[in-house]
Amino acid sequence: MYHSEYSLIDTVKRYDTVRVSAPYFPRGSNGTKTVAIYCRVSTADQSCDRQAQDLLAYAKKADFKVVGIWKETASGTKQNRVERQKVMALAQARRIDAILVTELTRWGRSTLDLIQTLQDLQAWDVSLIAQTGLQFDLATPQGRLIAQLMAALAEFERDLVSERVRSGLAAAKARGKVLGRQPGQRTKSDRLVPQVIQMVEDKVPYRTIAHDLKLSKTTVTEIVKRHRQAHPDFQPPRSKMAPRKKAQSVYQLKIALRGIRPPIWRRVQVRSDATLGHLHWVIQFAMGWTASHLHSFSIQGMEYSMARLDIGLDELDMRDGQSVKLSKVIRGEKFKFFYLYDFGDSWEHEVLVEKVLTAEKDTHYPVCIKAKRACPPEDCGGTWGYQTLLKAIKDPKHPEHALRREWLGTSFDSEAVDLDDINDLLKTIPHDTAEFGDYIP
Numbered sequence: 001m002y003h004s005e006y007s008l009i010d011t012v013k014r015y016d017t018v019r020v021s022a023p024y025f026p027r028g029s030n031g032t033k034t035v036a037i038y039c040r041v042s043t044a045d046q047s048c049d050r051q052a053q054d055l056l057a058y059a060k061k062a063d064f065k066v067v068g069i070w071k072e073t074a075s076g077t078k079q080n081r082v083e084r085q086k087v088m089a090l091a092q093a094r095r096i097d098a099i100l101v102t103e104l105t106r107w108g109r110s111t112l113d114l115i116q117t118l119q120d121l122q123a124w125d126v127s128l129i130a131q132t133g134l135q136f137d138l139a140t141p142q143g144r145l146i147a148q149l150m151a152a153l154a155e156f157e158r159d160l161v162s163e164r165v166r167s168g169l170a171a172a173k174a175r176g177k178v179l180g181r182q183p184g185q186r187t188k189s190d191r192l193v194p195q196v197i198q199m200v201e202d203k204v205p206y207r208t209i210a211h212d213l214k215l216s217k218t219t220v221t222e223i224v225k226r227h228r229q230a231h232p233d234f235q236p237p238r239s240k241m242a243p244r245k246k247a248q249s250v251y252q253l254k255i256a257l258r259g260i261r262p263p264i265w266r267r268v269q270v271r272s273d274a275t276l277g278h279l280h281w282v283i284q285f286a287m288g289w290t291a292s293h294l295h296s297f298s299i300q301g302m303e304y305s306m307a308r309l310d311i312g313l314d315e316l317d318m319r320d321g322q323s324v325k326l327s328k329v330i331r332g333e334k335f336k337f338f339y340l341y342d343f344g345d346s347w348e349h350e351v352l353v354e355k356v357l358t359a360e361k362d363t364h365y366p367v368c369i370k371a372k373r374a375c376p377p378e379d380c381g382g383t384w385g386y387q388t389l390l391k392a393i394k395d396p397k398h399p400e401h402a403l404r405r406e407w408l409g410t411s412f413d414s415e416a417v418d419l420d421d422i423n424d425l426l427k428t429i430p431h432d433t434a435e436f437g438d439y440i441p
Contacts, residue, residue, distance in 0.1 A: 033097040035059060035129070036087050037069040040106045044073055051102045058131045059100060067096060088117070091126040098127040116259045116348065119383065123261045196223045203237045216323060218432045248273065248359040251326060252369075254352045255283055255339070259383035260376075266422070267370040271359065272330070274366070276304055276321035277433045282366045283339055283349060285425040288375030288417075293342035297321055299329050300337070322433070332356060345382040366426045371417045377408060390414055 037055045039048035048071040059066050067090070072083040084107070090096050099121070101107045107128065108114030121128055192213050199209045206224075210217040228234050249272040256265040266286040270279060276297055284291045296318060297304040304321030329337070333356055339349040359365065376386040392404040393412070 032063060032065050034067055034095075035064045035098045035100045036067055036090055036096045037100050038072075038084060038087050038107060039069065039102070040072045040074060040081070040084075042074070046073070048072075051106070054102060055100050055131055064098070064100070066100075088120065091121055091124050094124060094126075096126060098129050100129050100131065102131045104130055116383070119259045119261075193223055193227070196220055197227055197234075200224055200236045216432055222430065222432060249327070250357045250359045250365060251330060251353055252355040252357060254354050255286060256350045256352070257287070257376075257383075258348045258350055260386065262373065264373040264375065265371070266368055267354070268366055268368045268426075269357065269363075270326065270366045272325070272327040272356075274326050274431070275433070276324045276326070276329070277306060278366075278429065278431065279326060280306070280321075280339075281429045281433055282426060283341075283351075285429070286366075286368050286371070286422050287349070288422075289341060289347075290378055292378060293344070295339065295341045298338040298340065342378075345379065345385070347376070347382065364427060366429065368419060368422045368426060371419055371422060374412070374414050374416050377412065 037052065037059070039051035039055070041048055041051075052069050052071065056066065056069075070083040070087050072081055074081050087096075087099055091099065099107070104114060108117065118128060192215065195213060196209055196215075199212075200206075204212075206217055206220045209215070210220050213220075224236055228236070250269050251272055252267065252269050254265060254267050256263055264287075268282055268286050270282055274282075280295060280297075281291075283289075295305065303318040304324060305318045306320065306322050330353055333353055335353040337351050339351055341347045341349070377389075380386050380389050389404055389408070392398045392400045393408060395401060398404075
């Protein structure tokens with residue numbers, strides 16, 4: 001992945017190490033601020049004890065009430081930090097007024113992560129305080145100024161990422177790569193239909209057909225299914241010892257767009273044998289995106305995307321997730337991972353496995369069972385740009401009201417979402433999405 005965003009964290013860290021002569025300690029109405037202490041080290045041969053001692057001394061000097069100390073051993077780039085999630089849960093429950101850390105690099109895994117967690121904390125009226133005096137109390141002018149500066153720099157870094165991706169695509173084209181399916185071009189599976197049907201009639205096992213023709217077993221099954229629908233007299237030979245199928249599991253997922261309040265989310269149910277390539281389209285259709293930009297999944301420290309872009313996933317430090325089944329990466333209920341759409345605007349989605357269910361016989365999967373609020377419009381500048389857009393269109397006196405309304409269109413309703421429309425789109429997704437809706441820059 002592209003790691004220039006860490007340079008900004010390092011810059012803030014250098015600013016953070018400058019001690020001020022009279023640190024500002026924000027106070028609650030009763031004169032005492034309740035804080036949670038968070039400590040993190042990167043490797044097991046390090047200890048959080050020094051951080052904890054320093055922060056306890058700092059809290060005592062500031063007359064803070066410490067509710068607990070949360071210690072973690074985790075890489076700075078790791079998504080799933082259990083102890084940090086516990087602290088965020090306390091903040092969301094309004095059980096603390098602030099989070100106390102030694103420096104910002106101990107808290108944020110990247111600039112974008114820092115900005116997004118700051119937005120969450122702002123919504124909960126919780127401050128982030130660094131030991132050396134740097135405050136992210138967004139109720140103060142100082143905190144708001146720093147947050148705005150970091151947001152601007154983060155947007156600049158997103159532009160660098162987007163520029164790098166565009167450069168990679170241009171370089172691929174210059175080398176003669178043809179991206180996406182071309183007009184009139186038949187898919188590989190379409191071309192191989194006669195061979196598949198002949199091999200089926202010759203009683204060749206589906207798994208062998210898939211191996212010999214370099215197709216997935218699911219694609220072979222779909223070819224036979226379509227052929228039977230077009231030719232009712234066709235009856236593929238059945239195995240005398242057909243194995244008994246295990247009941248199919250279904251994951252109930254809550255997909256929430258991070259950094260926006262009130263929240264935008266969807267609750268969907270997806271078969272466990274679906275792939276990340278399949279889930280990509282489920283998220284696109286359920287949320288309301290247009291699949292016009294690149295995307296990636298982040299699951300337990302691994303990054304996945306789709307190799308059909310033909311620009312070299314190794315170059316982007318990603319794995320091909322097109323054929324990776326959900327059952328191979330999901331560990332069960334309460335498991336969490338992330339989906340990033342549009343490397344420029346950086347729409348990050350949190351995907352939570354709420355339940356593991358048994359598939360119902362008469363239910364079509366995937367299915368969306370609940371949805372809240374409309375999807376933001378594409379290319380509006382990410383979460384911060386969307387919040388600015390909403391303010392402009394809702395206030396007729398806003399200087400950009402007319403311009404934003406004209407760009408957006410008068411039909412946009414930020415609260416409206418149609419569950420029936422979502423499910424109609426979900427029904428169009430084939431089980432094998434290898435060549436479904438190829439990305440064409």
